[in-house]
Amino acid sequence: MQSHALEMAHVAATARTGLGRFNLYAGIHKALRAFMADTLLTVGRTDPTDGAELARTVAQVVELMALCANHVAHENGFVHPALEARCPGACARVAQEHDGHLHHIQHLSDAAQALPGCDADEREAGLHALYLALALFVADNLQHMHTEETAHNAALWAAYTDAELVDVHNALVATIPPAEMMLVMRWMLPNLNAPERLGVMQEMRAGAPAPVFEGMLDATRGMLNAHNAMKLARGLGLPPVPGLATV
Structure with a gap:
């Protein structure tokens, strides 16, 4: 219990230190x-006798695994070189974990894609095995992301200005193809808090063509409950969406 309390105190101290700093990790x-959470729950409730549902x-598992692999590549290509340039050795442990993640990603993707070809009486066992393996992958990644958001962020904030971190972020984002970016936004925007969401949309309005911004705005509203959709409209200085509650 004492060690847990000390760990929570350390997390809180790191978070306070980073207040107001540019956070490379938070949104993604x-x-x-x-x-990950949605996919794990989806696998757990899937009917093995329903071919279309399976x-x-x-498809969702494969899509998640592809995004996870791309995320590893993005961090390896941009964040880790930035860390190593000014904090040598800071990302050695996480880099090793990335190698393990890529192995697990391939295994989970292959296992998922093999399920539809299994005999009907083997699908239930295969689906449950996938569920258990995915649960361990998610658990491992939750701990992994915690390390990045505490230890790595602390190192980045000590070694870089916010302007420099924004440059790293922008260089990374510039390499992401539109389809991947749309998938990221699908899962990011409804799960940010209201100020974070507004900030992303304000940046998009400032930097993207108007049709792109309007399309993303419409899609985002469709993913939010009425209360949060109203907050977003208000923050952007837009009129309320007809039919949405104003509470």
């Missing part, structure tokens, strides 16, 4: 946590 990690679940 919220998206990944939400996507196919949708397999």
Whole structure:
């Protein structure tokens, strides 16, 4: 109990230290946590006797695994070199974990894609095995992201200005293809808090073509409850959406 309390105190101290600092990890990690949690629950409730339902679940698992692999590549290509440049050795442990994650990602993707080809009497066992393996993957990644958001952020904030971190972020984002970005936004925007969500949309309005912003705004509203959709409209200085409650 004491060690747990000390750990929580350390997390709180790190969070306070980073208040107001640019956070490379916060948004994408919220998206990944939400996507992982939803996919795990989806696998757990999938009917192994329903071919169409199974196919949708397999597609979601494969999509999640592809996004996780891309996320590893993005961090390896941009965040880790930035850390190593000014904090040598800071990401050695996480880099090793990334190698393990890539192995698990391939295994889970292959296992999911094999399910529809299994005999009907083997699908239930295969689906349950996938559920258990995915649960361990999610648990491992939750701990992994915690390390990045505490230890790595502390190192980044000590070694870089916010302007420099924004440059790293922008260089990374510039390499993400539109389809991947749309998937990230699908899981990120509804799972950010209201000020974070507003900030993302304000940046998009300032930097993206108007049709792109309008399309993302419409999609985002469709993913939010009425209360949060109203907050977003108000923050952007837009009129309320007809039919939405104003509470």
